[in-house]
Amino acid sequence: MIKHYPNGVPFQENVTAQSGSSFHTAPAQENVIYGNRGMSLEQEINLSNKYYLENGIAVIHKKPIPIQIVDVNYPKRSAAVIREAYFKQASTTDYNGVYQGHYIDFEAKETRNHSSFPLNNFHDHQIKHMKACEKQQGICFTIVRFVTRQEIYLMPSHLLFLYWDNQSNGRKSIPYDQIKKESYLINYQINPRIPYLIGVDQLIQKLKMP
């Protein structure tokens, strides 16, 4: 029987013995970081972006949630309070910014599916937006986390477009094997936690090739 820590990480009785003198090896480190400490993919990407920003590597931000404000109170001597507002559907993707002269634009999505990534994670206007950005030579992709596999991929948008545009064939998801083959696996690190710009570098190299 596998026991678990309260944070969901499996308890390994022999982990101390195993790591012992090899405290800095990759597997031991990965075990710790894979626990995620309850962080969502979004939180981890935000932290990674903070690292990239503070180290002058890239300027990439999550966009605020679009909101329709209906009523605002302006109390004396304190901050304005929004008293009635509604969530609006975003017309673009969640993240964008600039990296070494490249415009960067992406979505971040998690799935508990094991063998495919469902296309209903996207809205039509997000696909339209990414297509428009690519036409302007922007670098567009999705960061996909397969929760049950503990794997993160940087999936180039051409793969997403291919399956999106052929949904009428009946296939409503992108097979895991296809993503694994055509995307860039992003391994967790200490800092930045999700070093996705490594995948961006590879994608840019590939796009440059004739």
Place this chain on the structure above:
Amino acid sequence: MIKHYPNGVPFQENVTAQSGSSFHTAPAQENVIYGNRGMSLEQEINLSNKYYLENGIAVIHKKPIPIQIVDVNYPKRSAAVIREAYFKQASTTDYNGVYQGHYIDFEAKETRNHSSFPLNNFHDHQIKHMKACEKQQGICFTIVRFVTRQEIYLMPSHLLFLYWDNQSNGRKSIPYDQIKKESYLINYQINPRIPYLIGVDQLIQKLKMP
């Protein structure tokens, strides 16, 4: 005495006589458009961005206002209502996007000042953000409207940085003459109303020069 229409446009008694047979000449047209029909600079830029997007010229959006949500109601059978939220200070500029492979980042500001543009239109983090974007080869600028002059300039960020970084000298604004000399005048058009990408083209050309 000058009379005004309810929308603030000055009434010109002789305008019909003047335009008469020259309905399509530039001056008459400009009179109409300069009235702005009560539109803010922001609304006009949003319309221009819509034109650029729909015509496949560029993908540039205004970012949503950042908000700290405290309380949300989820009524049955209707949309979630935000019942308590506060405005947060933006950590970036208002607009960004991609145009012909270039990352574009800017603020839009109006001033009723006649002879200078006050630096208190900006916050420190916006300047920081623009500097970080330029380091990544982004194209950064401010669209400045001098309301009393009915003139719009695309002001490159280097001019803003110059005056911002030297505020300790006591000068808290950028002189109009300096802006006129170092920026790109954007003339109103029918569509897009503010064709600021013409100024961006000129700025990119200039940045390319050694």
